[in-house]
Amino acid sequence: MATYSTNEFRPGLKVLLEGEPCVLMEAEFVKPGKGQAFTRAKFKNLVTGRVWERTLRSGDTMEAADVAEFEMEYLYNDGYQWHFMRTDESFEQFAADEKVVGEAKQWITEQDRCQVTLWNNAPISVAPPNFVNLAVKETDAGVRGDTAQGGSKPAILTTGATVRVPLFIEVGDLLRVDTRTGQYVGRSKET
Amino acid sequence: MTARWRPSATIENLQQRGEILWKIREFFRQRGICEVHTPVVGSHTVSDPNIESVRLANGKFLQTSPEYFLKRLLAAGMPSCYQLGPVFRKGETGRWHTPEFTMLEWYHLGFTSSELRQEVIDLVELVLGPSEVGEFTFRDFLFQEFQLDCFECSDEDLLNTARANGYSNDFRRAEVLDFLYSSAIEKNRDSRYFVLDFPTESSALAEVRERDGHQVADRFELIVEGLEIANGYNELRDPIELEQRMERDRTLRKQLGRTDVEKDHRLIEAMESGLPQCAGVAVGLDRLVAVAVGAEIVQQVLTFAQDQI
Numbered sequence: 001m002a003t004y005s006t007n008e009f010r011p012g013l014k015v016l017l018e019g020e021p022c023v024l025m026e027a028e029f030v031k032p033g034k035g036q037a038f039t040r041a042k043f044k045n046l047v048t049g050r051v052w053e054r055t056l057r058s059g060d061t062m063e064a065a066d067v068a069e070f071e072m073e074y075l076y077n078d079g080y081q082w083h084f085m086r087t088d089e090s091f092e093q094f095a096a097d098e099k100v101v102g103e104a105k106q107w108i109t110e111q112d113r114c115q116v117t118l119w120n121n122a123p124i125s126v127a128p129p130n131f132v133n134l135a136v137k138e139t140d141a142g143v144r145g146d147t148a149q150g151g152s153k154p155a156i157l158t159t160g161a162t163v164r165v166p167l168f169i170e171v172g173d174l175l176r177v178d179t180r181t182g183q184y185v186g187r188s189k190e191t
Numbered sequence: 192m193t194a195r196w197r198p199s200a201t202i203e204n205l206q207q208r209g210e211i212l213w214k215i216r217e218f219f220r221q222r223g224i225c226e227v228h229t230p231v232v233g234s235h236t237v238s239d240p241n242i243e244s245v246r247l248a249n250g251k252f253l254q255t256s257p258e259y260f261l262k263r264l265l266a267a268g269m270p271s272c273y274q275l276g277p278v279f280r281k282g283e284t285g286r287w288h289t290p291e292f293t294m295l296e297w298y299h300l301g302f303t304s305s306e307l308r309q310e311v312i313d314l315v316e317l318v319l320g321p322s323e324v325g326e327f328t329f330r331d332f333l334f335q336e337f338q339l340d341c342f343e344c345s346d347e348d349l350l351n352t353a354r355a356n357g358y359s360n361d362f363r364r365a366e367v368l369d370f371l372y373s374s375a376i377e378k379n380r381d382s383r384y385f386v387l388d389f390p391t392e393s394s395a396l397a398e399v400r401e402r403d404g405h406q407v408a409d410r411f412e413l414i415v416e417g418l419e420i421a422n423g424y425n426e427l428r429d430p431i432e433l434e435q436r437m438e439r440d441r442t443l444r445k446q447l448g449r450t451d452v453e454k455d456h457r458l459i460e461a462m463e464s465g466l467p468q469c470a471g472v473a474v475g476l477d478r479l480v481a482v483a484v485g486a487e488i489v490q491q492v493l494t495f496a497q498d499q500i
Contacts, residue, residue, distance in 0.1 A: 030373050032412075033422040034239065034395050035373070
Protein backbone atom coordinates (compact mmCIF):
# COMPACT_ATOMS: atom_id res chain seq x y z
CA MET A 1 0.00 0.00 0.00
CA ALA A 2 1.27 3.47 -0.86
CA THR A 3 2.14 5.88 1.95
CA TYR A 4 2.58 9.63 2.19
CA SER A 5 5.15 11.35 4.36
CA THR A 6 4.15 14.62 6.09
CA ASN A 7 6.61 16.30 3.68
CA GLU A 8 4.31 15.33 0.82
CA PHE A 9 1.14 16.62 2.50
CA ARG A 10 -1.04 18.65 0.15
CA PRO A 11 -4.68 19.58 0.60
CA GLY A 12 -6.86 16.98 -1.11
CA LEU A 13 -4.67 13.99 -0.27
CA LYS A 14 -6.67 10.88 0.67
CA VAL A 15 -5.28 8.97 3.62
CA LEU A 16 -6.30 6.44 6.25
CA LEU A 17 -6.60 7.82 9.76
CA GLU A 18 -7.50 5.32 12.45
CA GLY A 19 -8.58 3.01 9.67
CA GLU A 20 -11.00 5.50 8.15
CA PRO A 21 -10.67 7.25 4.80
CA CYS A 22 -10.04 10.97 5.19
CA VAL A 23 -9.17 13.89 2.98
CA LEU A 24 -6.42 16.24 4.11
CA MET A 25 -7.85 19.76 4.38
CA GLU A 26 -4.83 21.70 5.56
CA ALA A 27 -1.40 21.09 7.05
CA GLU A 28 0.88 23.50 8.85
CA PHE A 29 4.56 22.93 9.55
CA VAL A 30 5.43 23.90 13.13
CA LYS A 31 8.93 23.86 14.56
CA PRO A 32 10.41 25.52 17.59
CA GLY A 33 13.93 26.82 16.84
CA LYS A 34 15.73 24.05 18.69
CA GLY A 35 13.02 21.45 18.87
CA GLN A 36 11.08 18.67 17.25
CA ALA A 37 9.22 19.55 14.06
CA PHE A 38 5.49 18.90 13.93
CA THR A 39 2.86 18.95 11.26
CA ARG A 40 -0.54 20.10 12.43
CA ALA A 41 -3.13 18.71 10.09
CA LYS A 42 -6.89 18.86 9.63
CA PHE A 43 -8.61 15.86 8.09
CA LYS A 44 -12.18 15.44 6.99
CA ASN A 45 -13.53 11.98 7.49
CA LEU A 46 -15.03 11.01 4.14
CA VAL A 47 -17.59 8.68 5.70
CA THR A 48 -18.92 10.82 8.55
CA GLY A 49 -17.92 14.27 7.30
CA ARG A 50 -16.45 15.04 10.71
CA VAL A 51 -13.24 17.08 10.93
CA TRP A 52 -10.31 15.60 12.85
CA GLU A 53 -7.26 17.54 13.95
CA ARG A 54 -4.00 15.75 14.53
CA THR A 55 -0.44 16.78 15.33
CA LEU A 56 2.03 14.48 13.65
CA ARG A 57 5.78 14.28 13.93
CA SER A 58 7.23 15.71 10.76
CA GLY A 59 8.53 12.84 8.66
CA ASP A 60 5.84 10.42 9.89
CA THR A 61 3.97 8.58 7.18
CA MET A 62 0.30 7.83 6.63
CA GLU A 63 -1.19 5.12 4.53
CA ALA A 64 -2.87 6.30 1.34
CA ALA A 65 -6.60 5.57 1.12
CA ASP A 66 -7.83 4.00 -2.09
CA VAL A 67 -10.48 6.64 -2.65
CA ALA A 68 -11.81 7.82 -5.99
CA GLU A 69 -14.69 10.00 -7.07
CA PHE A 70 -16.77 9.24 -10.16
CA GLU A 71 -19.68 10.81 -11.93
CA MET A 72 -22.54 8.32 -11.86
CA GLU A 73 -26.09 8.27 -13.06
CA TYR A 74 -28.72 7.47 -10.46
CA LEU A 75 -30.68 4.53 -11.86
CA TYR A 76 -33.32 3.46 -9.35
CA ASN A 77 -34.14 2.62 -5.77
CA ASP A 78 -35.12 -0.98 -5.09
CA GLY A 79 -36.67 -0.24 -1.70
CA TYR A 80 -33.56 -0.47 0.40
CA GLN A 81 -30.66 0.40 -1.88
CA TRP A 82 -29.92 3.15 -4.37
CA HIS A 83 -28.30 2.03 -7.64
CA PHE A 84 -25.80 4.09 -9.64
CA MET A 85 -23.92 3.59 -12.90
CA ARG A 86 -20.66 5.16 -13.99
CA THR A 87 -21.09 7.61 -16.87
CA ASP A 88 -17.81 6.67 -18.53
CA GLU A 89 -17.63 3.77 -20.93
CA SER A 90 -17.38 1.19 -18.13
CA PHE A 91 -21.15 1.13 -17.27
CA GLU A 92 -20.07 -0.31 -13.95
CA GLN A 93 -22.88 -0.31 -11.38
CA PHE A 94 -22.76 0.30 -7.64
CA ALA A 95 -25.37 0.01 -4.91
CA ALA A 96 -25.40 2.35 -1.89
CA ASP A 97 -27.46 1.98 1.25
CA GLU A 98 -29.38 4.72 3.01
CA LYS A 99 -26.53 5.67 5.33
CA VAL A 100 -24.24 6.29 2.36
CA VAL A 101 -26.76 8.22 0.27
CA GLY A 102 -27.60 10.37 3.30
CA GLU A 103 -28.94 13.85 2.55
CA ALA A 104 -28.72 13.24 -1.20
CA LYS A 105 -31.77 10.99 -1.12
CA GLN A 106 -34.15 13.91 -0.69
CA TRP A 107 -32.90 15.54 -3.89
CA ILE A 108 -32.14 12.90 -6.49
CA THR A 109 -34.42 11.48 -9.14
CA GLU A 110 -33.69 8.86 -11.79
CA GLN A 111 -31.07 9.87 -14.37
CA ASP A 112 -29.57 12.61 -12.19
CA ARG A 113 -25.81 12.74 -12.40
CA CYS A 114 -24.23 12.46 -8.98
CA GLN A 115 -20.67 12.44 -7.63
CA VAL A 116 -20.12 9.10 -5.92
CA THR A 117 -17.05 8.56 -3.76
CA LEU A 118 -15.69 5.02 -3.65
CA TRP A 119 -13.40 3.61 -1.00
CA ASN A 120 -11.88 0.23 -1.82
CA ASN A 121 -14.38 0.16 -4.68
CA ALA A 122 -17.49 0.58 -2.48
CA PRO A 123 -19.57 3.79 -2.25
CA ILE A 124 -19.03 5.87 0.91
CA SER A 125 -20.75 9.09 -0.05
CA VAL A 126 -23.06 10.51 -2.70
CA ALA A 127 -23.19 14.18 -3.66
CA PRO A 128 -26.29 15.23 -5.62
CA PRO A 129 -26.04 17.68 -8.54
CA ASN A 130 -25.68 21.26 -7.25
CA PHE A 131 -29.02 22.16 -8.86
CA VAL A 132 -32.00 19.89 -9.35
CA ASN A 133 -35.43 20.44 -10.92
CA LEU A 134 -38.27 19.01 -8.84
CA ALA A 135 -42.06 19.30 -8.94
CA VAL A 136 -44.17 20.49 -6.01
CA LYS A 137 -46.27 17.70 -4.55
CA GLU A 138 -47.97 19.58 -1.74
CA THR A 139 -48.27 23.21 -0.72
CA ASP A 140 -51.01 25.42 0.72
CA ALA A 141 -52.79 27.74 -1.66
CA GLY A 142 -51.00 31.04 -1.16
CA VAL A 143 -52.94 34.02 0.07
CA ARG A 144 -51.72 37.12 -1.71
CA GLY A 145 -50.62 39.85 0.69
CA ASP A 146 -50.03 37.44 3.56
CA THR A 147 -46.51 38.46 4.59
CA ALA A 148 -46.51 36.96 8.08
CA GLN A 149 -43.91 34.39 6.92
CA GLY A 150 -41.98 36.98 4.92
CA GLY A 151 -44.04 36.15 1.87
CA SER A 152 -43.02 32.50 1.83
CA LYS A 153 -44.53 29.10 2.61
CA PRO A 154 -43.27 25.52 2.78
CA ALA A 155 -43.62 23.22 -0.22
CA ILE A 156 -43.10 19.46 -0.25
CA LEU A 157 -41.42 18.19 -3.41
CA THR A 158 -41.90 14.85 -5.16
CA THR A 159 -38.72 13.49 -3.55
CA GLY A 160 -39.97 14.34 -0.05
CA ALA A 161 -37.76 17.39 0.51
CA THR A 162 -39.32 20.53 1.97
CA VAL A 163 -38.24 23.95 0.73
CA ARG A 164 -39.54 27.46 1.37
CA VAL A 165 -41.10 28.98 -1.73
CA PRO A 166 -42.86 32.24 -2.69
CA LEU A 167 -46.63 32.34 -2.20
CA PHE A 168 -47.45 32.14 -5.91
CA ILE A 169 -46.02 28.60 -6.25
CA GLU A 170 -48.68 25.95 -6.84
CA VAL A 171 -48.85 22.18 -6.75
CA GLY A 172 -47.30 20.78 -9.93
CA ASP A 173 -44.91 23.68 -10.50
CA LEU A 174 -41.40 22.64 -11.43
CA LEU A 175 -38.80 24.28 -9.16
CA ARG A 176 -35.07 24.72 -9.41
CA VAL A 177 -33.37 24.03 -6.04
CA ASP A 178 -29.79 24.48 -4.87
CA THR A 179 -29.01 21.20 -3.08
CA ARG A 180 -26.03 22.69 -1.20
CA THR A 181 -28.21 25.19 0.65
CA GLY A 182 -31.61 23.50 0.23
CA GLN A 183 -32.98 26.75 -1.14
CA TYR A 184 -35.48 27.54 -3.87
CA VAL A 185 -33.74 29.30 -6.77
CA GLY A 186 -36.63 29.87 -9.15
CA ARG A 187 -39.20 28.15 -11.36
CA SER A 188 -37.67 25.80 -13.86
CA LYS A 189 -38.41 26.10 -17.54
CA GLU A 190 -37.22 22.57 -18.20
CA THR A 191 -39.57 19.65 -17.98
CA MET B 192 -2.65 33.63 -11.98
CA THR B 193 1.00 34.51 -11.52
CA ALA B 194 3.35 33.68 -14.36
CA ARG B 195 5.91 31.03 -13.46
CA TRP B 196 8.90 33.23 -14.13
CA ARG B 197 7.83 36.03 -11.81
CA PRO B 198 9.31 36.59 -8.32
CA SER B 199 7.47 35.50 -5.16
CA ALA B 200 7.72 38.91 -3.51
CA THR B 201 6.39 42.21 -4.81
CA ILE B 202 9.00 44.71 -5.96
CA GLU B 203 7.90 47.01 -3.08
CA ASN B 204 8.63 44.29 -0.52
CA LEU B 205 12.06 43.68 -2.03
CA GLN B 206 12.87 47.39 -1.91
CA GLN B 207 11.82 47.54 1.75
CA ARG B 208 13.96 44.48 2.41
CA GLY B 209 16.95 46.21 0.83
CA GLU B 210 16.38 49.24 3.02
CA ILE B 211 16.26 47.04 6.16
CA LEU B 212 19.52 45.28 5.20
CA TRP B 213 21.20 48.65 4.83
CA LYS B 214 19.96 49.74 8.29
CA ILE B 215 21.17 46.51 9.88
CA ARG B 216 24.67 46.84 8.41
CA GLU B 217 24.79 50.44 9.61
CA PHE B 218 23.69 49.27 13.10
CA PHE B 219 26.61 46.87 13.35
CA ARG B 220 29.12 49.29 11.90
CA GLN B 221 28.21 51.86 14.54
CA ARG B 222 28.73 49.25 17.26
CA GLY B 223 32.06 48.13 15.89
CA ILE B 224 30.86 44.65 15.02
CA CYS B 225 32.58 43.37 11.90
CA GLU B 226 30.81 41.57 9.05
CA VAL B 227 32.39 38.27 8.00
CA HIS B 228 31.51 35.63 5.43
CA THR B 229 32.17 32.01 6.32
CA PRO B 230 31.69 29.10 3.87
CA VAL B 231 28.19 27.99 2.94
CA VAL B 232 29.55 24.46 2.36
CA GLY B 233 31.41 22.65 5.13
CA SER B 234 32.76 19.16 5.69
CA HIS B 235 30.86 18.98 9.01
CA THR B 236 27.45 20.08 10.16
CA VAL B 237 25.44 20.72 13.30
CA SER B 238 24.79 17.73 15.58
CA ASP B 239 21.41 19.04 16.86
CA PRO B 240 19.04 16.04 16.51
CA ASN B 241 16.16 18.23 15.31
CA ILE B 242 18.01 19.82 12.43
CA GLU B 243 18.59 17.94 9.19
CA SER B 244 21.31 19.17 6.88
CA VAL B 245 21.40 19.00 3.12
CA ARG B 246 24.26 16.70 2.10
CA LEU B 247 25.88 17.30 -1.26
CA ALA B 248 27.05 14.60 -3.66
CA ASN B 249 30.66 15.13 -2.54
CA GLY B 250 29.70 14.33 1.07
CA LYS B 251 29.90 17.92 2.29
CA PHE B 252 27.05 19.81 3.94
CA LEU B 253 25.22 23.05 3.26
CA GLN B 254 25.56 24.92 6.57
CA THR B 255 22.46 25.21 8.76
CA SER B 256 23.99 28.20 10.54
CA PRO B 257 27.43 29.86 10.55
CA GLU B 258 27.82 29.01 14.26
CA TYR B 259 30.74 26.56 14.08
CA PHE B 260 32.77 28.69 11.66
CA LEU B 261 32.13 31.91 13.58
CA LYS B 262 33.21 30.31 16.86
CA ARG B 263 36.43 29.14 15.22
CA LEU B 264 37.05 32.74 14.14
CA LEU B 265 36.41 34.00 17.69
CA ALA B 266 38.80 31.42 19.14
CA ALA B 267 41.41 32.65 16.64
CA GLY B 268 41.16 36.20 17.97
CA MET B 269 38.41 37.70 15.84
CA PRO B 270 36.55 40.39 17.85
CA SER B 271 32.73 40.68 17.91
CA CYS B 272 31.44 39.81 14.45
CA TYR B 273 28.33 38.96 12.45
CA GLN B 274 27.32 37.09 9.35
CA LEU B 275 24.30 37.86 7.21
CA GLY B 276 23.63 35.22 4.59
CA PRO B 277 21.85 32.07 3.45
CA VAL B 278 21.56 28.89 5.52
CA PHE B 279 19.88 25.59 4.63
CA ARG B 280 17.68 23.11 6.46
CA LYS B 281 16.33 19.99 4.86
CA GLY B 282 12.60 19.35 4.88
CA GLU B 283 11.51 22.62 6.47
CA THR B 284 8.69 23.96 4.34
CA GLY B 285 5.67 25.89 5.50
CA ARG B 286 4.17 29.34 5.78
CA TRP B 287 7.07 30.44 7.97
CA HIS B 288 9.72 27.93 6.93
CA THR B 289 11.72 27.51 3.79
CA PRO B 290 14.68 25.16 3.17
CA GLU B 291 16.93 28.10 2.26
CA PHE B 292 16.62 31.16 4.44
CA THR B 293 18.58 34.20 5.49
CA MET B 294 20.21 34.19 8.89
CA LEU B 295 21.72 37.11 10.74
CA GLU B 296 24.01 35.70 13.40
CA TRP B 297 26.32 37.66 15.67
CA TYR B 298 28.60 37.19 18.66
CA HIS B 299 29.32 39.94 21.13
CA LEU B 300 32.47 39.40 23.18
CA GLY B 301 32.15 39.97 26.93
CA PHE B 302 28.36 40.23 26.78
CA THR B 303 26.01 38.33 29.09
CA SER B 304 22.82 36.93 27.61
CA SER B 305 20.83 39.77 29.18
CA GLU B 306 23.09 42.42 27.61
CA LEU B 307 22.66 40.66 24.29
CA ARG B 308 18.86 40.67 24.71
CA GLN B 309 19.00 44.45 24.97
CA GLU B 310 21.06 44.57 21.78
CA VAL B 311 18.50 42.37 20.03
CA ILE B 312 15.72 44.73 21.18
CA ASP B 313 17.68 47.70 19.77
CA LEU B 314 18.05 45.97 16.41
CA VAL B 315 14.40 44.90 16.24
CA GLU B 316 13.22 48.40 17.15
CA LEU B 317 15.39 49.81 14.40
CA VAL B 318 13.50 47.63 11.91
CA LEU B 319 10.00 47.50 13.39
CA GLY B 320 9.83 50.60 15.59
CA PRO B 321 9.52 50.62 19.38
CA SER B 322 7.15 48.40 21.34
CA GLU B 323 7.06 46.88 24.80
CA VAL B 324 9.04 43.65 25.16
CA GLY B 325 7.98 41.14 27.83
CA GLU B 326 10.19 38.53 29.43
CA PHE B 327 9.18 35.10 30.78
CA THR B 328 11.13 32.11 31.91
CA PHE B 329 10.22 28.96 29.99
CA ARG B 330 8.74 27.57 33.19
CA ASP B 331 6.48 30.59 33.80
CA PHE B 332 5.58 30.78 30.14
CA LEU B 333 4.17 27.25 30.15
CA PHE B 334 2.58 27.77 33.55
CA GLN B 335 0.59 30.82 32.49
CA GLU B 336 -0.76 28.95 29.48
CA PHE B 337 -1.40 25.51 31.00
CA GLN B 338 -1.30 26.01 34.82
CA LEU B 339 1.38 23.35 34.86
CA ASP B 340 4.83 23.52 36.41
CA CYS B 341 6.81 21.64 33.79
CA PHE B 342 9.89 21.33 36.04
CA GLU B 343 8.03 19.75 38.93
CA CYS B 344 5.04 17.90 37.48
CA SER B 345 4.95 14.19 36.64
CA ASP B 346 5.53 12.87 33.14
CA GLU B 347 1.89 11.80 33.17
CA ASP B 348 0.62 15.35 33.86
CA LEU B 349 2.88 16.63 31.12
CA LEU B 350 1.57 14.12 28.60
CA ASN B 351 -2.08 14.64 29.59
CA THR B 352 -1.76 18.41 29.17
CA ALA B 353 -0.16 17.92 25.76
CA ARG B 354 -2.88 15.46 24.70
CA ALA B 355 -5.61 17.87 25.80
CA ASN B 356 -4.04 20.36 23.37
CA GLY B 357 -3.87 18.06 20.36
CA TYR B 358 -0.65 16.09 20.88
CA SER B 359 -1.09 12.60 19.46
CA ASN B 360 2.30 10.88 19.80
CA ASP B 361 3.74 8.74 22.58
CA PHE B 362 5.76 10.20 25.43
CA ARG B 363 9.21 11.61 24.94
CA ARG B 364 9.92 14.39 27.41
CA ALA B 365 11.82 16.73 25.09
CA GLU B 366 9.22 16.33 22.37
CA VAL B 367 6.27 16.97 24.68
CA LEU B 368 7.98 20.12 26.00
CA ASP B 369 8.61 21.28 22.42
CA PHE B 370 4.97 20.69 21.63
CA LEU B 371 3.69 22.59 24.67
CA TYR B 372 6.11 25.42 23.94
CA SER B 373 4.89 25.74 20.33
CA SER B 374 1.27 25.65 21.51
CA ALA B 375 1.91 28.31 24.15
CA ILE B 376 3.43 30.61 21.50
CA GLU B 377 0.34 30.17 19.36
CA LYS B 378 -1.94 31.04 22.27
CA ASN B 379 0.03 34.03 23.53
CA ARG B 380 -1.15 37.30 22.04
CA ASP B 381 1.66 39.58 23.28
CA SER B 382 3.33 41.43 20.46
CA ARG B 383 6.99 41.00 21.52
CA TYR B 384 8.48 38.94 24.30
CA PHE B 385 11.48 36.88 25.30
CA VAL B 386 11.35 33.35 26.64
CA LEU B 387 14.47 32.37 28.57
CA ASP B 388 15.98 29.68 30.79
CA PHE B 389 15.02 26.70 28.68
CA PRO B 390 15.01 23.08 29.84
CA THR B 391 18.46 21.54 29.56
CA GLU B 392 17.11 19.11 26.91
CA SER B 393 17.18 22.03 24.49
CA SER B 394 20.38 23.68 25.66
CA ALA B 395 22.16 23.13 22.30
CA LEU B 396 25.42 25.09 22.76
CA ALA B 397 24.27 27.34 25.60
CA GLU B 398 25.78 27.41 29.09
CA VAL B 399 23.75 25.71 31.78
CA ARG B 400 23.01 27.56 35.03
CA GLU B 401 20.89 27.07 38.09
CA ARG B 402 17.62 28.91 38.57
CA ASP B 403 15.15 28.32 41.41
CA GLY B 404 16.67 24.95 42.19
CA HIS B 405 16.72 23.65 38.61
CA GLN B 406 19.36 23.43 35.95
CA VAL B 407 18.38 25.55 32.94
CA ALA B 408 19.99 26.52 29.65
CA ASP B 409 21.10 30.17 29.56
CA ARG B 410 19.32 30.61 26.28
CA PHE B 411 16.59 32.94 25.02
CA GLU B 412 14.17 33.26 22.16
CA LEU B 413 12.47 36.41 20.95
CA ILE B 414 8.90 36.04 19.74
CA VAL B 415 7.42 38.80 17.58
CA GLU B 416 3.79 38.63 16.48
CA GLY B 417 3.73 34.91 17.27
CA LEU B 418 6.89 34.15 15.27
CA GLU B 419 10.23 33.00 16.62
CA ILE B 420 12.57 35.72 15.43
CA ALA B 421 15.76 35.22 17.44
CA ASN B 422 17.51 32.48 19.39
CA GLY B 423 20.47 33.44 21.58
CA TYR B 424 22.88 31.90 24.11
CA ASN B 425 25.39 32.64 26.69
CA GLU B 426 27.90 30.54 24.77
CA LEU B 427 29.23 27.25 26.08
CA ARG B 428 33.05 27.38 26.24
CA ASP B 429 34.00 24.08 27.83
CA PRO B 430 35.44 21.71 25.16
CA ILE B 431 34.78 18.60 27.26
CA GLU B 432 31.13 19.54 27.75
CA LEU B 433 30.90 20.33 24.03
CA GLU B 434 32.15 16.88 23.08
CA GLN B 435 29.75 15.23 25.54
CA ARG B 436 26.81 17.12 24.07
CA MET B 437 27.82 16.14 20.56
CA GLU B 438 27.96 12.50 21.71
CA ARG B 439 24.56 12.87 23.37
CA ASP B 440 23.15 14.32 20.14
CA ARG B 441 24.54 11.40 18.14
CA THR B 442 22.92 8.87 20.48
CA LEU B 443 19.62 10.69 20.25
CA ARG B 444 19.87 10.90 16.47
CA LYS B 445 20.34 7.15 16.34
CA GLN B 446 17.31 6.56 18.60
CA LEU B 447 15.18 8.85 16.44
CA GLY B 448 16.33 7.13 13.26
CA ARG B 449 18.02 10.24 11.90
CA THR B 450 21.25 10.32 9.91
CA ASP B 451 24.47 10.15 11.89
CA VAL B 452 26.55 13.32 12.15
CA GLU B 453 30.27 13.09 12.87
CA LYS B 454 31.77 15.29 15.55
CA ASP B 455 33.43 18.40 14.18
CA HIS B 456 36.89 18.08 15.75
CA ARG B 457 37.98 21.46 14.44
CA LEU B 458 35.33 23.11 16.62
CA ILE B 459 36.38 21.05 19.64
CA GLU B 460 40.03 22.00 19.05
CA ALA B 461 39.09 25.65 18.72
CA MET B 462 37.36 25.50 22.11
CA GLU B 463 40.32 23.71 23.61
CA SER B 464 42.46 26.58 22.42
CA GLY B 465 39.96 28.94 24.10
CA LEU B 466 36.71 30.62 23.11
CA PRO B 467 36.45 34.04 24.79
CA GLN B 468 33.40 34.65 26.99
CA CYS B 469 30.63 35.86 24.69
CA ALA B 470 26.93 35.78 23.92
CA GLY B 471 25.62 35.01 20.45
CA VAL B 472 22.29 35.14 18.68
CA ALA B 473 20.76 34.12 15.37
CA VAL B 474 17.93 36.14 13.83
CA GLY B 475 15.62 34.85 11.12
CA LEU B 476 16.01 37.79 8.80
CA ASP B 477 13.27 36.81 6.33
CA ARG B 478 10.73 36.61 9.15
CA LEU B 479 11.82 39.94 10.57
CA VAL B 480 11.37 41.54 7.14
CA ALA B 481 8.01 39.76 6.78
CA VAL B 482 6.77 41.33 10.02
CA ALA B 483 8.09 44.73 8.92
CA VAL B 484 6.21 44.68 5.61
CA GLY B 485 3.12 42.94 7.01
CA ALA B 486 3.53 39.77 4.91
CA GLU B 487 1.25 36.79 5.58
CA ILE B 488 3.80 34.17 4.60
CA VAL B 489 7.57 34.29 4.50
CA GLN B 490 7.58 33.62 0.75
CA GLN B 491 6.22 37.16 0.24
CA VAL B 492 9.62 38.62 1.11
CA LEU B 493 11.78 36.18 -0.88
CA THR B 494 12.84 36.97 -4.43
CA PHE B 495 12.15 33.41 -5.58
CA ALA B 496 10.62 30.93 -3.11
CA GLN B 497 11.12 27.16 -3.36
CA ASP B 498 8.33 26.53 -5.86
CA GLN B 499 9.60 29.34 -8.13
CA ILE B 500 13.24 28.29 -8.43
